[in-house]
Amino acid sequence: xxxxxxxxxxxxxxxxxxxxxxxxxxxxxxxxxxxxxxxxxxxxxxxxxxxxxxxxxxxxxxxxxxxxxxxxxxxxxxxxxxxxxxxxxxxxxxxxxxxxxxxxxxxxxxxxxxxxxxxxxxxxxxxxxxxxxxxxxxxxxxxxxxxxxxxxxxxxxxxxxxxxxxxxxxxxxxxxxxxxxxxxxxxxxxxxxxxxxxxxxxxxxxxxxxxxxxxxxxxxxxxxxxxxxxxxxxxxxxxxxxxxxxxxxxxxxxxxxxxxxxxxxxxxxxxxxxxxxxxxxxxxxxxxxxxxxxxxxxxxxxxxxxxxxxxxxxxxxxxxxxxxxxxxxxxxxxxxxxxxxxxxxxxxxxxxxxxxxxxxxxxxxxxxxxxxxxxxxxxxxxxxxxxxxxxxxxxxxxxxxxxxxxxxxxxxxxxxxxxxxxxxxxxxxxxxxxxxxxxxxxxxxxxxxxxxxxxxxxxxxxxxxxxxxxxxxxxxxxxxxxxxxxxxxxxxxxxxxxxxxxxxxxxxxxxxxxxxxxxxxxxxxxxxxxxxxxxxxxxxxxxxxxxxxxxxxxxxxxxxxxxxxxxxxxxxxxxxxxxxxxxxxxxxxxxxxxxxxxxxxxxxxxxxxxxxxxxxxxxxxxxxxxxxxxxxxxxxxxxxxxxxxxxxxxxxxxxxxxxxxxxxxxxxxxxxxxxxxxxxxxxxxxxxxxxxxxxxxxxxxxxxxxxxxxxxxxxxxxxxxxxxxxxxxxxxxxxxxxxxxxxxxxxxxxxxxxxxxxxxxxxxxxxxxxxxxxxxxxxxxxxxxxxxxxxxxxxxxxxxxxxxxxxxxxxxxxxxxxxxxxxxxxxxxxxxxxxxxxxxxxxxxxxxxxxxxxxxxxxxxxxxxxxxxxxxxxxxxxxxxxxxxxxxxxxxxxxxx
Ligand SMILES: *[C@@H]1O[C@H](CO)[C@@H](O)[C@H](O)[C@H]1NC(C)=O
Ligand SMILES: *[C@@H]1O[C@H](CO)[C@@H](O)[C@H](O)[C@H]1NC(C)=O
Ligand SMILES: *[C@@H]1O[C@H](CO)[C@@H](O)[C@H](O)[C@H]1NC(C)=O
Ligand SMILES: *[C@@H]1O[C@H](CO)[C@@H](O)[C@H](O)[C@H]1NC(C)=O
Ligand SMILES: *[C@@H]1O[C@H](CO)[C@@H](O)[C@H](O)[C@H]1NC(C)=O
Ligand SMILES: *[C@@H]1O[C@H](CO)[C@@H](O)[C@H](O)[C@H]1NC(C)=O
Ligand SMILES: *[C@@H]1O[C@H](CO)[C@@H](O)[C@H](O)[C@H]1NC(C)=O
Ligand SMILES: *[C@@H]1O[C@H](CO)[C@@H](O)[C@H](O)[C@H]1NC(C)=O
Ligand SMILES: *[C@@H]1O[C@H](CO)[C@@H](O)[C@H](O)[C@H]1NC(C)=O
Numbered sequence: 038x039x040x041x042x043x044x045x046x047x048x049x050x051x052x053x054x055x056x057x058x059x060x061x062x063x064x065x066x067x068x069x070x071x072x073x074x075x076x077x078x079x080x081x082x083x084x085x086x087x088x089x090x091x092x093x094x095x096x097x098x099x100x101x102x103x104x105x106x107x108x109x110x111x112x113x114x115x116x117x118x119x120x121x122x123x124x125x126x127x128x129x130x131x132x133x134x135x136x137x138x139x140x141x142x143x144x145x146x147x148x149x150x151x152x153x154x155x156x157x158x159x160x161x162x163x164x165x166x167x168x169x170x171x172x173x174x175x176x177x178x179x180x181x182x183x184x185x186x187x188x189x190x191x192x193x194x195x196x197x198x199x200x201x202x203x204x205x206x207x208x209x210x211x212x213x214x215x216x217x218x219x220x221x222x223x224x225x226x227x228x229x230x231x232x233x234x235x236x237x238x239x240x241x242x243x244x245x246x247x248x249x250x251x252x253x254x255x256x257x258x259x260x261x262x263x264x265x266x267x268x269x270x271x272x273x274x275x276x277x278x279x280x281x282x283x284x285x286x287x288x289x290x291x292x293x294x295x296x297x298x299x300x301x302x303x304x305x306x307x308x309x310x311x312x313x314x315x316x317x318x319x320x321x322x323x324x325x326x327x328x329x330x331x332x333x334x335x336x337x338x339x340x341x342x343x344x345x346x347x348x349x350x351x352x353x354x355x356x357x358x359x360x361x362x363x364x365x366x367x368x369x370x371x372x373x374x375x376x377x378x379x380x381x382x383x384x385x386x387x388x389x390x391x392x393x394x395x396x397x398x399x400x401x402x403x404x405x406x407x408x409x410x411x412x413x414x415x416x417x418x419x420x421x422x423x424x425x426x427x428x429x430x431x432x433x434x435x436x437x438x439x440x441x442x443x444x445x446x447x448x449x450x451x452x453x454x455x456x457x458x459x460x461x462x463x464x465x466x467x468x469x470x471x472x473x474x475x476x477x478x479x480x481x482x483x484x485x486x487x488x489x490x491x492x493x494x495x496x497x498x499x500x501x502x503x504x505x506x507x508x509x510x511x512x513x514x515x516x517x518x519x520x521x522x523x524x525x526x527x528x529x530x531x532x533x534x535x536x537x538x539x540x541x542x543x544x545x546x547x548x549x550x551x552x553x554x555x556x557x558x559x560x561x562x563x564x565x566x567x568x569x570x571x572x573x574x575x576x577x578x579x580x581x582x583x584x585x586x587x588x589x590x591x592x593x594x595x596x597x598x599x600x601x602x603x604x605x606x607x608x609x610x611x612x613x614x615x616x617x618x619x620x621x622x623x624x625x626x627x628x629x630x631x632x633x634x635x636x637x638x639x640x641x642x643x644x645x646x647x648x649x650x651x652x653x654x655x656x657x658x659x660x661x662x663x664x665x666x667x668x669x670x671x672x673x674x675x676x677x678x679x680x681x682x683x684x685x686x687x688x689x690x691x692x693x694x695x696x697x698x699x700x701x702x703x704x705x706x707x708x709x710x711x712x713x714x715x716x717x718x719x720x721x722x723x724x725x726x727x728x729x730x731x732x733x734x735x736x737x738x739x740x741x742x743x744x745x746x747x748x749x750x751x752x753x754x755x756x757x758x759x760x761x762x763x764x765x766x767x768x769x770x771x772x773x774x775x776x777x778x779x780x781x782x783x784x785x786x787x788x789x790x791x792x793x794x795x796x797x798x799x800x801x802x803x804x805x806x807x808x809x810x811x812x813x814x815x816x817x818x819x820x821x822x823x824x825x826x827x828x829x830x831x832x833x834x835x836x837x838x839x840x841x842x843x844x845x846x847x848x849x850x851x852x853x854x855x856x857x858x859x860x861x862x863x864x865x866x867x868x869x870x871x872x873x874x875x876x877x878x879x880x881x882x883x884x885x886x887x888x889x890x891x892x893x894x895x896x897x898x899x900x901x902x903x904x905x906x907x908x909x910x911x912x913x914x915x916x917x918x919x920x921x922x923x924x925x926x927x928x929x930x931x932x933x934x
Contacts, residue, residue, distance in 0.1 A: 093808070096748075097403065114402055122757075126361050168455075170644040174458075184238055186458070187458055211701075212225060214678050219513065230870070253312070253344055280693050282693045301822045304822065321341075351375035462641055468636045469635045476532065478565045525647060546601070573597065574599075677709055707863060718867070726841055726843075728837055849872070892909055
């Protein structure tokens with residue numbers, strides 16, 4: 038969910054834009070299965086003409102395990118009137134009802150308004166709910182069972198509050214550049230790790246009976262230019278259009294689309310389209326990304342929801358594949374909508390065929406059945422807009438005074454799980470024997486405002502839009518209210534007191550003389566005394582600016598004078614432990630190799646149990662097993678790609694050219710031959726591990742089958758009256774002001790639309806083939822949710838022996854990488870991992886299945902996946918650069934050569 042801006046997009050409203058690019062034919066040449074060479078020119082071409090229009094919007098085909106849900110949904114939708122169908126698709130307007138977004142309802146059939154609620158870390162805007170670790174921290178656990186556990190916990194809490202759709206998880210942004218403001222909401226710039234994490238999270242949420250909304254689709258890699266803005270240029274103010282993420286087809290498939298495929302395969306009931314443009318077409322009306330890629334190729338059976346005010350047209354967005362508009366109004370509280378009455382009108386005047394509205398409605402209801410909300414679903418018992426117990430249900434209109442907050446405690450036992458999840462996602466970066474602490478230290482000192490309370494309370498800044506006290510959550514709509522926040526100082530103090538030790542702290546980062554004096558006393562005290570310094574770096578969503586950072590970070594250095602704080606402490610103290618709570622990579626070059634820094638920990642964005650989680654690691658109750666889900670390089674330039682901060686296209690869409698292609702994060706460091714400080718996948722333990730005995734087993738399996746044939750024609754669900762008089766406001770209807778309704782206020786369609794541009798020739802915004810509900814050719818890479826099912830056939834099983842060679846039990850994250858062999862392929866890409874607990878002295882077997890997709894490349898010309906002819910190598914090791922074992926992937930049966 039997004040903007041609080043009353044849109045600066047006024048220049049776009051009402052345009053019904055179709056970005057009809059030069060038509061490019063998509064060939065469906067059969068794939069050669071054996072050794073198809075990829076053409077050199079398939080890569081690194083940024084060319085917006087590769088986003089060809091694609092119509093009609095694919096209708097549900099019931100593949101995967103969606104068949105029963107779709108059947109039920111179609112039966113339900115067939116019973117609906119036109120306005121009831123429209124009610125499912127359209128939000129009632131900003132602050133129109135209790136949740137951050139609500140649809141209309143169908144009172145006649147007892148179907149209540151659907152409630153959409155942020156966020157990817159818990160129930161936003163609620164009380165008595167948990168704050169889970171952020172995506173980037175759970176990713177650092179590399180633990181499938183914890184991905185699922187966190188998702189399930191969040192799903193249970195949304196369920197308990199009466200939420201139908203949790204607006205999460207996030208795999209867009211993926212994390213193209215480390216300064217991206219919302220990277221922390223997602224998992225990792227590696228698509229494979231993100232894909233596994235999103236799949237398990239979706240399953241966890243949906244097994245709890247709540248629809249997941251995987252977001253933001255797609256190319257939403259920065260906050261700058263996510264909406265149209267006013268910018269100062271040469272002293273004058275210019276209106277700059279929404280930025281465009283421009284990427285080539287291979288980059289789309291092998292990088293940004295990859296985790297969305299996993300989310301769809303896991304059954305995500307909804308996908309949120311993003312604010313940005315993709316190849317110069319707005320993401321919420323981009324027929325290529327929505328119709329072709331998501332609903333066609335990935336076989337997505339659920340519904341596409343707009344980000345808040347991410348819709349910029351009525352008919353065009355519907356035909357391009359959008360199914361639900363949020364929050365429903367054109368501008369926040371405008372009382373008007375691109376859909377609502379306009380959608381009713383568009384069906385009546387024939388610009389949107391009934392079968393398409395039926396499909397939109399059926400996708401929404403199918404998701405509802407798919408997660409079992411027909412069986413049981415509590416009513417919404419909280420209100421997103423106030424913590425008062427009584428208040429207005431329709432706050433935009435100050436209407437409907439009633440009991441709005443029941444303050445239901447939905448946390449269950451999640452606090453302990455959260456403590457463990459964040460500890461498991463804590464990464465030990467350096468340790469010269471300083472850790473673990475034993476509890477027998479004579480004197481413990483704690484430094485930095487990053488260790489203590491926000492002076493205004495844990496929820497003292499709206500949507501966490503400040504950096505004050507310990508950083509346990511970053512800012513924006515991806516936040517939630519803390520039920521409590523255990524600070525590191527509190528937890529460490531509890532620990533020290535339980536051991537009858539001594540502890541002091543200085544939390545003011547600028548109190549230099551106090552800092553220096555206390556740090557000096559650590560050394561003087563002897564007895565393994567230690568200084569622990571807490572520093573942070575924050576970021577968030579662009580509707581809040583913190584310390585001059587408009588969502589995206591302006592730099593990669595620590596905040597609040599963190600470097601100076603560290604330097605002050607280490608100038609006096611030779612046993613300094615640095616703990617970093619950051620939203621991603623930070624510049625550690627100023628201190629990481631200083632001998633007085635005896636340990637460094639990346640503690641991520643841990644959530645409500647922050648202090649307990651870090652104390653568990655510091656004191657060795659939990660042996661750190663987390664690994665970096667991103668690279669920490671020496672310089673910002675080393676990442677090889679960056680955000681666009683200044684407009685580069687006059688008033689037109691700023692052009693964010695992803696010219697680096699698939700080479701982000703470690704793939705970029707590898708390509709440039711730059712040694713990072715801490716590489717992707719890196720992390721230490723209190724024990725050590727050795728690797729041996731790599732084995733590769735080849736499975737015999739059928740060859741890759743490109744999807745063939747034709748779809749069934751689009752079904753039409755029930756009959757609807759096509760006279761406007763059937764859809765005017767019912768005579769006795771009491772309208773809530775500013776509320777978006779599906780009804781017409783006139784039997785004259787032009788008058789009812791209130792659109793001065795009404796009646797423009799349909800050809801202007803109903804692209805060729807968009808109204809065609811007849812049987813369509815299937816896409817070669819499609820066939821089931823997640824894409825062609827034979828992409829997921831197991832081709833190889835790789836095993837290795839891992840031995841704990843140290844003195845304590847520990848977790849190791851064993852990582853499998855592949856080199857695809859071609860000149861345009863990254864040196865290695867992650868294609869497998871497992872986190873295994875191994876007792877001291879014991880060995881365990883690491884096992885990873887490689888599926889066909891893992892060894893394929895995207896073939897742009899054929900629009901399908903293919904195994905290139907280049908020899909491939911598999912590596913198993915402890916990070917993207919600790920590739921201890923390797924083997925050539927043997928030529929298997931048929932195609933794997
Ligand atoms: C549409 O939804 C609104 C808001 O829930 C409700 O008042 C209205 O009765 C619904 N209309 C129909 C036709 O169900
Ligand atoms: C600002 O100056 C640059 C360089 O002279 C020019 O290219 C650009 O068009 C100017 N922008 C405006 C809004 O005048
Ligand atoms: C219909 O959409 C247009 C923009 O395309 C908008 O100006 C108008 O207010 C909408 N009508 C209603 C009734 O919401
Ligand atoms: C049909 O209705 C839509 C929604 O109000 C409007 O934008 C469009 O101009 C209308 N088209 C025709 C051909 O009347
Ligand atoms: C935290 O907020 C308080 C009150 O606004 C302010 O005095 C203090 O300087 C802030 N601290 C930091 C580290 O920003
Ligand atoms: C980087 O940004 C942070 C947060 O705004 C700020 O505290 C810090 O001083 C900046 N670093 C540099 C080197 O400007
Ligand atoms: C390290 O700490 C000691 C005090 O323990 C101090 O004398 C020395 O100058 C420090 N070294 C550095 C490189 O800061
Ligand atoms: C720090 O310096 C003191 C005094 O020189 C010495 O006893 C102690 O071993 C040093 N500690 C570390 C961790 O190097
Ligand atoms: C790649 O280049 C070859 C030779 O110039 C050309 O025939 C082919 O069409 C190109 N392929 C694509 C996808 O542009």
